[in-house]
Amino acid sequence: MDDIGIAAVEAALAAGAGYADARVMETRTEAMNARNGVIESLDRAERAGVGVRALVGSSWGFFAVPDVSSAAARRAGEQAAAVARASRLVAGPDLWLTPQVATTGHWDSDCREDPWSVGLAEKGDLLEGVTKAMLEHGADVAEASHRVWDTRKWFASSEGTHVHQHIVECGAAMSATAVGEAETQRRSYPGIRGQYGTRGWELIRELDLPGNAPRIAEEARALLAADACPSLDATDLILGGEQMALQVHESVGHATELDRILGWEAAFAGTSWLELPKLGSLRFGSELMNITADATLPGALGSFGFDDEGTPAHPVDIVRDGIWVGTLSGRDSAAIAGIPESGGAVRADGFDRIPMVRMTNVGLQPGTDSLESMIAATDDGILMDTNRSWSIDDKRLNFQFGCEIGWEIKGGKRGRMLRNPTYTGISPRFWGSMDMLGGHDEWMFWGTPNCGKGQPQQIGHTGHPAVPARFRGIRVGVRG
Amino acid sequence: MATTDHRLSTADAPSRGLDLAERAFDLVRARSADAEVEVTIRQGTEALTRFANGFIHQNVASEVNHVLLRVALDGRNASTALDGPADDVSLTRMIDGVLEAARVRPADPDWPGLAPRAAAPDVEHWDDATAAADPDERAARVRAFVDAADGLETAGFCSTTTVHLAFANSAGQRLIGRGTAAELDGIARTSTADGSGRKASVRLGDLDGREVGERAARKARDSSDPTDLEPGRYEVVLEPDCVANILSFLLVHGFNGKAVEDGRSFARLGEPQFDGSIDLRDDVTDPGTIGIPFDIEGTPKWPIDLVSSGVTTGLLQTRRTARAAGTKSTGHAVEGGAAWGALGANFILGSGERGPAELIGSVERGVLVTDFWYTRILDPRTQVVTGLTRNGVWLIEDGRIVRPVTNLRFTQSFLGALGPGAVRGIGADRAVILGGWDSIFLVPSLHLESWNFTGGAKG
Numbered sequence: 001m002d003d004i005g006i007a008a009v010e011a012a013l014a015a016g017a018g019y020a021d022a023r024v025m026e027t028r029t030e031a032m033n034a035r036n037g038v039i040e041s042l043d044r045a046e047r048a049g050v051g052v053r054a055l056v057g058s059s060w061g062f063f064a065v066p067d068v069s070s071a072a073a074r075r076a077g078e079q080a081a082a083v084a085r086a087s088r089l090v091a092g093p094d095l096w097l098t099p100q101v102a103t104t105g106h107w108d109s110d111c112r113e114d115p116w117s118v119g120l121a122e123k124g125d126l127l128e129g130v131t132k133a134m135l136e137h138g139a140d141v142a143e144a145s146h147r148v149w150d151t152r153k154w155f156a157s158s159e160g161t162h163v164h165q166h167i168v169e170c171g172a173a174m175s176a177t178a179v180g181e182a183e184t185q186r187r188s189y190p191g192i193r194g195q196y197g198t199r200g201w202e203l204i205r206e207l208d209l210p211g212n213a214p215r216i217a218e219e220a221r222a223l224l225a226a227d228a229c230p231s232l233d234a235t236d237l238i239l240g241g242e243q244m245a246l247q248v249h250e251s252v253g254h255a256t257e258l259d260r261i262l263g264w265e266a267a268f269a270g271t272s273w274l275e276l277p278k279l280g281s282l283r284f285g286s287e288l289m290n291i292t293a294d295a296t297l298p299g300a301l302g303s304f305g306f307d308d309e310g311t312p313a314h315p316v317d318i319v320r321d322g323i324w325v326g327t328l329s330g331r332d333s334a335a336i337a338g339i340p341e342s343g344g345a346v347r348a349d350g351f352d353r354i355p356m357v358r359m360t361n362v363g364l365q366p367g368t369d370s371l372e373s374m375i376a377a378t379d380d381g382i383l384m385d386t387n388r389s390w391s392i393d394d395k396r397l398n399f400q401f402g403c404e405i406g407w408e409i410k411g412g413k414r415g416r417m418l419r420n421p422t423y424t425g426i427s428p429r430f431w432g433s434m435d436m437l438g439g440h441d442e443w444m445f446w447g448t449p450n451c452g453k454g455q456p457q458q459i460g461h462t463g464h465p466a467v468p469a470r471f472r473g474i475r476v477g478v479r480g
Numbered sequence: 481m482a483t484t485d486h487r488l489s490t491a492d493a494p495s496r497g498l499d500l501a502e503r504a505f506d507l508v509r510a511r512s513a514d515a516e517v518e519v520t521i522r523q524g525t526e527a528l529t530r531f532a533n534g535f536i537h538q539n540v541a542s543e544v545n546h547v548l549l550r551v552a553l554d555g556r557n558a559s560t561a562l563d564g565p566a567d568d569v570s571l572t573r574m575i576d577g578v579l580e581a582a583r584v585r586p587a588d589p590d591w592p593g594l595a596p597r598a599a600a601p602d603v604e605h606w607d608d609a610t611a612a613a614d615p616d617e618r619a620a621r622v623r624a625f626v627d628a629a630d631g632l633e634t635a636g637f638c639s640t641t642t643v644h645l646a647f648a649n650s651a652g653q654r655l656i657g658r659g660t661a662a663e664l665d666g667i668a669r670t671s672t673a674d675g676s677g678r679k680a681s682v683r684l685g686d687l688d689g690r691e692v693g694e695r696a697a698r699k700a701r702d703s704s705d706p707t708d709l710e711p712g713r714y715e716v717v718l719e720p721d722c723v724a725n726i727l728s729f730l731l732v733h734g735f736n737g738k739a740v741e742d743g744r745s746f747a748r749l750g751e752p753q754f755d756g757s758i759d760l761r762d763d764v765t766d767p768g769t770i771g772i773p774f775d776i777e778g779t780p781k782w783p784i785d786l787v788s789s790g791v792t793t794g795l796l797q798t799r800r801t802a803r804a805a806g807t808k809s810t811g812h813a814v815e816g817g818a819a820w821g822a823l824g825a826n827f828i829l830g831s832g833e834r835g836p837a838e839l840i841g842s843v844e845r846g847v848l849v850t851d852f853w854y855t856r857i858l859d860p861r862t863q864v865v866t867g868l869t870r871n872g873v874w875l876i877e878d879g880r881i882v883r884p885v886t887n888l889r890f891t892q893s894f895l896g897a898l899g900p901g902a903v904r905g906i907g908a909d910r911a912v913i914l915g916g917w918d919s920i921f922l923v924p925s926l927h928l929e930s931w932n933f934t935g936g937a938k939g
Contacts, residue, residue, distance in 0.1 A: 143819070
């Protein structure tokens with residue numbers, strides 16, 4: 001397949017490109033959904049094609065074909081250059097790329113149990129079984145699913161980089177919904193989106209879906225009768241690890257994407273409240289806050305060997321001791337921002353999508369506390385867990401997030417269950433109030449398989465190491 | 481220099497798609513004569529020219545050759561899809577795989593079977609010039625938008641899409657359809673505010689870059705230097721993009737037959753759940769909309785009244801949700817949407833006779849909103865949604881716009897906002913808005929009695 005990518009790059013250069021790269025990709029996916037004891041759908045898909053990026057002057061062009069023949073690849077290269085020439089009608093300032101040493105290499109994700117070796121009957125039995133168990137324990141609607149992605153990609157650039165990767169991703173989700181007179185309540189496991197990683201079927205076995213199905217069904221039913229989360233202008237808030245992953249994703253990950261900061265996403269995804277001149281000095285949060293983007297974490301969903309510009313994966317500090325120190329970047333965005341090297345954070349969700357800045361594994365480094373020690377240290381507060389809703393403004397500053405379940409904390413003890421818990425805040429103020437952070441024992445690499453960005457929209461797979469944390473003086477219980 | 485996209489010839493694409501569907505169909509039958517089979521072929525091109533900071537920074541185009549195949553063996557069903565070369569080798573590999581998957585699956589007691597033979601509405605939302613558009617034509621509209629902003633920063637996109645769809649199943653259903661769509665959507669930015677402009681159509685020729693750019697620039701300038709507004713309940717005038725956003729939640733969590741089956745929907749047929757001025761229908765045959773008149777299961781889409789004079793009168797169904805409800809599919813199955821239910825709508829909200837200025841003129845004290853942003857549902861049954869305003873927000877007093885205000889967060893029941901007695905006016909300014917899940921909205925501005933703003937952008 002290397003030859004196919006090289007043919008595409010050579011065609012783009014011959015058509016006038018000053019730089020070109022190509023990704024040849026083959027992807028297999030599997031998705032199974034169960035509902036109320038029945039497998040509702042089993043979908044498999046194969047995708048194969050070539051996507052070529054060409055730079056003519058300061059203008060990019062991209063063209064993709066669902067074909068991996070040499071002839072199709074050459075045609076894609078020529079068309080990418082033609083599209084780039086059209087871009088020159090509204091050309092920007094001079095554009096250059098951060099330097100990259102020509103690289104050759106190969107990378108495989110960790111996979112102990114090949115998901116394709118597990119029989120469909122076993123997969124179906126698992127999902128049917130857990131949905132039946134949730135129905136038996138009080139759910140009105142019980143759903144479960146698994147997903148497998150198996151991607152092989154060959155990258156070639158006009159600078160001589162040729163890399164090949166094989167990435168297997170896998171994960172599962174389940175939820176129980178209880179229907180009441182006036183509203184519905186839902187509990188999910190392991191989280192609203194499930195749990196996914198660059199791993200094999202062993203990840204799904206470790207989740208122990210059967211062992212958790214009865215509990216979440218009972219909690220969903222109990223939530224219908226629980227008291228509503230009180231509306232308070234300020235209280236102590238403890239967030240579980242899954243909700244912290246969402247908090248990091250939305251308010252730190254997206255805010256530190258360099259394309260947003262540069263205004264490239266202004267019309268759709270939005271910009272960022274962060275301004276480049278303050279990089280290295282702006283206080284983002286309390287001194288406990290340390291965020292790293294690290295695509296080298298074994299098994300995390302945002303891991304890879306090379307990004308889709310051929311940059312080798314490497315960790316990048318984003319927030320250090322509460323100070324904003326880094327961004328998620330690629331070769332062109334880093335060059336424009338005056339950052340000496342690409343952050344290696346450029347990916348596309350298929351051969352037919354242009355590579356763009358995406359989160360890798362953007363996560364919170366653990367502290368020294370624990371969820372139990374936070375509860376014990378809280379006189380009057382609320383514990384919330386498992387994301388239910390998420391909304392944040394186009395600068396990634398003002399957010400309102402809801403969780404599936406909450407508990408009142410009184411005198412250092414977990415009290416009554418609370419339904420419809422929500423909290424709201426302004427990002428640096430919120431992160432600045434963080435005063436307790438879970439330790440290594442509670443550090444988990446959460447996977448988000450549905451991060452939407454770009455036009456045409458792309459669905460990214462991102463990882464978020466997270467631990468429980470406590471925040472002081474937070475507004476909770478916003479109602480409609 | 482003129483450039484061209486390489487694309488499938490539009491003249492013979494429909495018959496070629498059906499030929500490919502028949503070929504896949506025959507290959508399945510050669511391996512399993514008793515299999516129920518459903519094949520959909522989607523071919524075409526997708527192109528999008530994106531700009532930011534006043535220049536084109538991303539410019540993409542791709543060819544589409546998509547084969548979707550579903551088989552059922554005594555109710556044991558599975559589906560598979562292929563993007564790539566659809567030669568016999570690839571088709572055979574995918575067919576062997578999907579038959580194997582179906583054989584090992586348990587029987588599905590809710591398998592609804594295949595769509596029977598039935599004609600689809602004779603409608604074609606198609607434009608030859610849009611199908612033949614090249615990247616220069618998209619770039620020219622971007623140029624006009626940027627120039628019209630007259631020095632303001634700009635960002636947005638211009639896209640063209642061409643789709644040829646062919647469907648065949650073993651129940652004898654055969655359908656072909658085609659469609660084009662074009663969209664220009666962008667913002668202009670001052671140092672303190674953004675303003676948006678957008679237009680969508682079957683025809684790229686309908687998109688005037690200057691007109692859309694001028695609108696965005698006017699909104700940006702008019703909303704500059706905004707000041708805070710105390711959160712609380714206000715009358716609102718919501719422009720069409722906001723209204724489409726509201727309807728998208730009513731679609732997914734309300735009129736969707738699966739949401740009803742699950743008990744998650746508010747919809748109760750025959751009850752006056754909306755203001756008496758609300759008429760809502762799903763109608764792909766309307767000349768003002770975009771789309772193809774059948775769904776991924778081969779069911780034709782005929783017009784349906786969903787709300788008539790405020791009374792809920794209809795629901796959307798796939799074959800599976802229809803079976804559970806004891807009714808017929810309305811043709812709203814979308815690829816990959818099995819877990820969600822009936823989607824892919826062409827919602828049309830009845831328009832009024834009042835222009836935007838007249839709607840504003842009837843507001844005592846309220847807020848004019850251009851766009852919503854990042855709306856997320858808190859509870860599907862009550863339709864309580866939180867989100868923010870964007871791209872231009874103004875305070876209205878005594879029928880006049882008095883000042884721009886900073887963006888606001890709201891937490892509001894969308895159902896309640898359109899409830900009996902809650903709609904004070906419907907505009908005549910109906911616009912086409914392209915939504916997710918292949919949904920299109922043809923909607924006007926609305927003047928609503930009350931909207932719950934729960935916070936400012938600063939907290």
